[in-house]
Amino acid sequence: MPTKSNNYSSAPTSIARDKNLSLKAKGLYLLIKCCLRDPEFDFMHFKMALAAECKEGSKAFESAWRELKEAGYLKQFRTPYYEGAGFHYAYKILTHADKSTSSLQTFKSLSKSYSLKQMAEQESME
Structure with a gap:
């Protein structure tokens, strides 16, 4: 996934120490960060591509996804x-x-929302 020059990912301490998040949600957060750094990741099918990286079934994935959103x-x-x-x-x-x-959030045009490519570029700078 990550390139040879950047073969690791990390999560902020705020995530790791958030007692309101399950280990499942923390793991999904780290997977998302890792995939955002991978130029070969399928950004066009972002959520489905993330789920395909997981051993857990769709209910467990959706539960962690919902937890991160909430x-x-x-x-x-x-x-x-x-x-x-x-x-x-x-x-x-x-x-x-x-x-x-x-x-x-729903927008009427793409110009007001984040594109997946812009989001990946922004995340790689953090």
């Missing part, structure tokens, strides 16, 4: 497809919980 560490952005059928999703993983904004 705790304020994972934000989800969606914009409608131009044809009007379905949504394009993008995600942002935070180093500190933010419960002041909704975990799901």
